[in-house]
Amino acid sequence: MNHTIKAGASDYGLGPHTFPRGWFVVAEAGELQSSPVAVTFFGRDFVLYRGSSGQVVMLDAYCRHMRAHLAKSTSAHITKTGANVEGDSIRCPYHGWKYGADGKLEEIPYEKGFCPERLSIGAYPVRELMGCILMWHDPEGGEPDYEPPYLPAWETPGAIPWELDHLGEIAIHQIEILDNMADVHHLGPTHGSPCEYLENEFRGTQVIQRQGGFIDFYQADLKTVTWYTGPGILLSKQQYLANTRYEFIANTPVQDGLTKAWHGVLTVAQTATPTAAEIETARQEQAGALATFSADFEIWKHKEPAVQVIQTPHDGRFRALRKWVKQFYMPRGEALAIQRELDGILPVPGFPDAGSNKDGDFEADCFGLAPARALQGLGGESRHAPFPSH
Numbered sequence: 001m002n003h004t005i006k007a008g009a010s011d012y013g014l015g016p017h018t019f020p021r022g023w024f025v026v027a028e029a030g031e032l033q034s035s036p037v038a039v040t041f042f043g044r045d046f047v048l049y050r051g052s053s054g055q056v057v058m059l060d061a062y063c064r065h066m067r068a069h070l071a072k073s074t075s076a077h078i079t080k081t082g083a084n085v086e087g088d089s090i091r092c093p094y095h096g097w098k099y100g101a102d103g104k105l106e107e108i109p110y111e112k113g114f115c116p117e118r119l120s121i122g123a124y125p126v127r128e129l130m131g132c133i134l135m136w137h138d139p140e141g142g143e144p145d146y147e148p149p150y151l152p153a154w155e156t157p158g159a160i161p162w163e164l165d166h167l168g169e170i171a172i173h174q175i176e177i178l179d180n181m182a183d184v185h186h187l188g189p190t191h192g193s194p195c196e197y198l199e200n201e202f203r204g205t206q207v208i209q210r211q212g213g214f215i216d217f218y219q220a221d222l223k224t225v226t227w228y229t230g231p232g233i234l235l236s237k238q239q240y241l242a243n244t245r246y247e248f249i250a251n252t253p254v255q256d257g258l259t260k261a262w263h264g265v266l267t268v269a270q271t272a273t274p275t276a277a278e279i280e281t282a283r284q285e286q287a288g289a290l291a292t293f294s295a296d297f298e299i300w301k302h303k304e305p306a307v308q309v310i311q312t313p314h315d316g317r318f319r320a321l322r323k324w325v326k327q328f329y330m331p332r333g334e335a336l337a338i339q340r341e342l343d344g345i346l347p348v349p350g351f352p353d354a355g356s357n358k359d360g361d362f363e364a365d366c367f368g369l370a371p372a373r374a375l376q377g378l379g380g381e382s383r384h385a386p387f388p389s390h
């Protein structure tokens, strides 16, 4: 689909990097079967595949020999016979050059003893987590400085995992999606749930929103805690009546000003092995949450970019939120100063803070990170190519 890009990072005063540092969804885990998959994110083409050990590998898409795309061949002999993935390595469909999971050139089939390391391609840290494939993107080529978010509820007996809604590409810069975290006054008009309290909390690479109020859709009180871990992955714990659900929204830049999004809801059934009826209820929960989110999505799709928000005295704290986002577009060394400036709770003028709604029990399973290195990934051994500046 062709999109008209309306505004990019520099229009919003982000930068110097065009694309942010962080963990981002690049595929749903189930999309990776036996064949390599071509994906484009951060203005760059990649190949994504699952090696025979089960490890997910993400490499630059183009072969160093004659620039063939490693995944965009369905009719080459090597592809048809499934010989392009060999162990955790991949062979180019054109002349069969072989690259390892670390991007290292391992073999030129018709050259004995000639396999220069300088002809390797970029490899990127990957995690497979909560049904998603995540990549670490860093314009400076550094290793991850935080781990992706993780919900312990994913492993609770009775957990009914999400099947992601693929929302496709939207011609809006991701910062306008992140604005939602501060946007207290859209909750009534857009979602029919005017909040009675709201606060934001900044914690380094995480930003938290606590809010609640009566929601028209469910005719009940809704209590939520929502957090981004880095600029790409939102998780939210929501409670109304006797229901608790966990919502997931991921947004990943495809090009500067073009964003791909996914959505899901996890619920936990009463019984360890969920019944068909409980699974059906879970799907309805996800559909209900999607209906709510779609109201935002429709507005984003048709709006002009708000490169600057007119922040009125009682508006949400967009400026602070956008400053938090900015840290991921800055060199790593400069991000810390922004974190130090913002860290802490930021109330919205005229609104009560979360007060007694901020109870420790409700948030006990929130804000967690995936245990480092326990997860599948390339870790420290990966060759990690710095991104060219765009």
Ligand code: FES
Residues within 6 Å of the ligand: 063, 064, 065, 066, 067, 068, 092, 093, 094, 095, 096, 097
């Ligand atoms: S183009 Fe890849 S091996 Fe020749």
Ligand SMILES: [Fe+2]
Residues within 6 Å of the ligand: 180, 186, 190, 191, 296
């Ligand atoms: Fe919203």
